[in-house]
Amino acid sequence: MDRSARPEKEKKSGISLRKKRSKMSKIKPTIGAPKLVPMPPMPGARGVGQPIAPPGAPPQVRSRDKDRVADMVKKRMSTRFTMIPGEGEDIPDIPAMPSIPAALMAGGKGGLQGPTGPTGSTLDVSAFRDPAFDPEKFVSTVLADASNEEIQDYQKRLQDIRNRASTDLQKNVFVNRTQFIIISKEIDKLKGEMRTLRSLLTDLHANTSSLKTESSFSSTASDVQARKAANRSSVADLNALHMSHLQALWKEVEGAQKFLPSVPGRHIVVDSRNWIELNAATWKARRIVHMVLLNDHLLVATVKKKRTDNNPNAGGRPMPQQIKHVAEKCWALSDIEMVDLQSNRKGVSNAINLRVGKESFVYQNDDPGKKADLLRQFKKSSDELRKAMRAETEDSMRRRDSVHFLTGRDPLLLEHGDLLNSLSAQGAGTAFFTVDGQTKNLRYIETRLDDLDEFIAHRKFDEAVAEVSSMRSLGQNLSKSNTLVSELINLKLDERSSKLASIITADLVANTGHKSVVKANITWLVKLDYEDRAREAFLEARSKLIKKRTRQVQFEGDVSAYISQIAIVQFTLIKNTVEIYNTCFDHRLASALVRWAHIHVKEYIELLDRQLETVNPESDVYKSCMDFTKSHSAMLVDAGLDFKELRRPVVRKSRARAAVGLGLQ
Structure with missing residues (x-):
């Protein structure tokens, strides 16, 4: 009602806020000329008539703009931001700045950058130790603008660093070799001590358990009397008694001989019967077993009934039921753990538990005396067996450190029974001797022999020959004070010297044409006292060389040319052999050389005769062949050999005499 009444009142009064469209539509807009609209000047711009500001002067700002900027700054500084409680607690701390690799920290542009530049800078080796080192990125960064010469110089410096690092590594290995050997020996010694400690702890535990068992069950008078009777018996009777007991066991228990063959010292300790095997899970009886304890094994045999006829005997009474024992299981005492099960379970008493590896067996006997006797004898036998094994282990360790171990690698010692017996009787612990004021044992000899074997294997003949000479002198010095060690050193050195001489001789035969190599090999053989072998090997190798070169000369139809070539080859080789021989050997051995040369001269005369x-x-x-022979043989005269066969070679006499001897004249 109110809204509809308002327009009526406005019409009556003649007042309205809306314009009348009829009047506005009658007026047409007019478009005038363009006018220049004034714009506010830019900050720093000069106005009309203002002087131009100098080039380095700051821009001019109007005071109105300054006031406007100041108002905006005050408004911004006075603004308050409300934080919701607990909103910023989960925001982590600002992470640390990542480290920049040294290879990427370039100092400038142009040429190689960074501390790893090849020219005028030092290589930063620490950059290569970075786990995140990228070679391609490093090269592209460091050698980006390098020239060819700078790259080659950088590569050379890297190779020098690599060679220096390799040399340092080799030096460290050689320096620490002695320390490695000492540490390994200490580790072996510590292992032996720990093994001994473990055995002692085991003995302590066994003795404590045995004392507990003996305190619970005292030994009976019959056991004491049986022990005294056994002590009074002789060793022969005791062995015979043990053998008879084993034979009786084999007859009574089927398959016992397969598990327990006859071994010296094996005997029966306890023969316990009427045991019941229980199920380890349900504790129910399974079967009746027969347990036989020996000094090194435990045999468990099952009791089975034999099949018999139901017919009564002659008296009208039924025949008694027969049983037999069958060996089922047999274990070594070292693998068994026997535990006494106390009467803490309902219906189970006088039971024992046998643990063999992961298996467990439970046996029960109604007689507590049998259980006590079996436990006591088992502890005693286990202790004796453990002591015997420990003594055997210690004996083997002594043998390992004794002469048997040191000489075990030399089968040659087996042929010297007297020396081997003497070494075994004396042992390594007492074979001490003095070298340069220090006390040494046979380990010192073995170490030096190992070094000698290493020199021979690596063909270091000079060091090997020097080591042999040094050990020879050591053996001679010990010949008066310690004959046994001296004989051992000489025996071992003879074998290694022969091996070394064979290798050097093979090298000598293969290189007879090289004077320096021949001289070195012969010098080594002479120092090893193999002078005769060196002389024979050298002359034999030269003979083979002469024959080889002679056969390489081809005969093409001209006899004089062929004889000339043969004479040059053979006489030249003989002359060279004489020169090398005189350089390497003493003049007192010249007779062998003359004999060798004379043999080859005769062979040449025979060839000329044919x-x-x-x-x-x-x-x-x-005539030309004779002239060639005389002229070429003159080189032998210069070498000190003058044979009449070469001064006046005669090739017809020998054939004529041979014909007369055969009756063909």
Whole structure:
């Protein structure tokens, strides 16, 4: 009602806020000329008529703009931000700045950058130790603008660092070799001590358990009397008694001989019967067993009934039921753990538990005396067996450190029974001797022999020969004070010297043409007292070389040319052999050289005789061959050898005499 009444009142009064469209539509807009609209000047811009500001002067700001900026700054500074409680507690701390690799910290532009530049800078080796080191990125960064010369210089410096690091590594290995050996020996010694400690702890535990068992069950008078009777019996009777007991066991228990063959010292300790095997889970009886305890094993045999006829015997009474024992299980005492099960379970008493590895067996007997006797004898046998094994282990360790171990690698000692017996009787612990004022044992000899074997294997002949000479002198010095060690050193050195001489001789035969190599090999053989072998090997190798070179000369039809070539080859090789021989050997051995040269001269004369067999002595070919022989053999005269066969070679006499001897003349 109110809204509809208002327009009526306005119409009556003639007042309205809306314009009348009829009047506005009649007026047409007019478009005038464009006018210039004034714009406020930019900050720093000069106005009309203002002077131009100098180039370095700051821009000019109007005071109105300054006031406006100041108002905006005050408004911004006075604004308050409300924080919701607990909103910023989960915001983590600002992370630390990541470290920049040293290889990427470039100092400038142009050329190689960073501390790893190859020219005028030092290589930063620590950059290569970075786990996140990227070679491609490093090269692209460091050698980006390097020239070819700078790259080559950088590569050379890297190679130098690599070689220096390799050399340092080798030096460290050689320096620490002695420390490694000492540490390994200490570790072996510590292992032996720990093994001994463990055995002692085991003995302590066994003795404590045995004392507890003996305190619970005192030994009966019959056991004491049986022990005294056993002590009074002799060893022979005791062995015979043990053997008879084993044979009776084999007859009574089927398959016992398979588990318990006859071994010296094996005997029966306890023969316990009427045991019941229980199920370890349900504790129910399974079967009746027969347990036999020996000094090193425990045999468990099952009791089975034999099949018999139901017919009564002659008296009308039924025949008694027969049983037999069958060996089922047998264990070594060292693998068994026997535990006494106390009467803490309902219906189970006088029971024992046998633990063999992961298996567990429970046996029960109604007689507590049998259980006590079996436990006591088991503890005693286990202790004796453990002591015997420990003594055997210690004995083996002593043998390992004794002469048997030191000489075990030399089968040659087996051929010297007297020396081996002496070494075994004396032992390594008492074989001490003095070297340069220090007390040494046979380990010192073995170490030096190992070094000698290493020199021989690596073909370090100079060091090997020096070591052999040093040990020879050591053996001679000990020949008066310690004959046994001296014989052992000489015996071991003879074998290794022979091996070394064989290797050097093979090298000598393979290189007879090189004077320096031949001289070195012969010098080594002479120091090893193998001078005769060196001489024979050298002359034999030269003989083979002469034959080889002679066969390489080809005969093409001209006898004089062939004889000339043969003479040059053979006489030159003989001359070179004489020169090398005189350089390497003493002059007192020259007779062997002369004999060798004379043999080869005779062989040449025989070859010349065969070639000139069909040639006329008056012909030019014959004369030229003789002239070649005389002229070429003159080089032997210069070497100190003058044979009459070469001064006046005669090739017809020997054949003529041979014909007369055969009756062909």
